[in-house]
Each structure stands twice: as structure tokens, then as C-alpha cells.
Amino acid sequence: EVQLVESGGVVVQPGGSLRLSCAASGFRFDDDTMHWVRQAPGKGLEWVALVNWGGSRTYYGDSVKGRFTISRDNSKKALYLQMNSLRIEDTALYYCAKGGSGYSDAFDTWGQGTMVTVSS
């Protein structure tokens, strides 16, 4: 069974840092582009970032560019999101999602999400 399990979400103060993790299982992890997508409470989905299969190419949404870094460790079947300079508006449920071999392939599997709350 294809599965994604996120972890690392906590309450953090504005300006703080946090690293989210996503553990993958049930598929050949190093074949696929991986994504982070977030959803603020009561709001819609917002794409955050992607990393290609090998980790050499990354793209970011404008709202997180320069503050967040996506990475992956294929040997551990793990995806990460390093979040720096956190703002109140980064408060959201963060989902890890599996893409395909290309950047524009659909997100065919989603985790259950991990909650990040930025508050003083």
C-alpha cells in the first residue's frame, strides 16, 4: 500500500524555524517528484514546493520562496521541509504529496498532514 506519513508539526513563535518530515512507503520513492501542499484553517489548498526525483531541482510557491527549503533522502525514503522565518500566515496543515516522474504530473497520493501553528 502506498503511504505517506508526515510529522514535525508543532506550535512555534513568529520568526522561528521548524523541519517537517514525510516518511514514504509502498512505492519506488526515487522515481517520483514529491510535493508539499498546505491548507490554512478553513481555507483552500496552496502548493508550497516540489523536489524532483533526484533532489537536484526544486521549485517554490512565491509566498515561501527564500524562507522554506524542500529536500529528500532517497536512501531513507524521506521528504523534508525546512521552514525558516516563520510568519503567522504560515499556520496551516501541511500535506506531503506524491507526484509522478514529471513536475506536471498529478498528486496521486497524499498524507494525512501535520499541523503547524505560528503564534506568539
Next chain:
Amino acid sequence: QSVLTQPPSASGTPGQRATISCSGSSSNIGSNTVNWYQQLPGTAPKLLIYSINQRPSGVPDRFSGSKSGTSASLAISGLQSEDEADYYCAAWDDSLNGWVFGGGTKLTVL
């Protein structure tokens, strides 16, 4: 303000057909494929339609997608109560070099 525009709500009675529109531009829907996601209350999103009109295994053929120019549509025929959910369209944007989502449409089955 989302890059892709969806109506905030839609509704229909059981057995009816509902459609949800998604409007974009030449840099996203106009030049790339469109995907649709279903988010049931309190759950993670699920891929519903990919590559404009393809259904993943397990998705009923009551769900269908289409695209024309810079707009796309999701149609749900034979509405059922379990179809009550939020629906999101998404596409790759060549200008932004990233994915864009619609704001979501809440479907109510009356």
C-alpha cells in the same frame, strides 16, 4: 486570490448532474493539463481526475472532466449524498514555474 477561479459553492439534488467550472489563463490551463481533487470533510485531498479527463482506479465513472481553451470543468452525474465535499482544480503554471490551485468549490447535495 487564487490563480484559478472556481465558484465557491454548487449544489444539486440526489440523482441530478452538477458541474463545477475552473477558469485560468494561457500560462496554466491553456497550456497544461488539469487535475481535480476531492476533499471530504475532515480528510486529506484525493485525486479525482487527472490529465483533464482520466479517472484513477476506483473513481466512479459518474465523475468526468473536460477542458476548453483556458477553462476546465468537472461534471458529477447521478449525485449522491457522499459526493458532498470540497472540489479543487489544479494546473502547472509555466509563468510561475509552480502549481496553482483553484479556491475550491463546496458541493452540497440537497
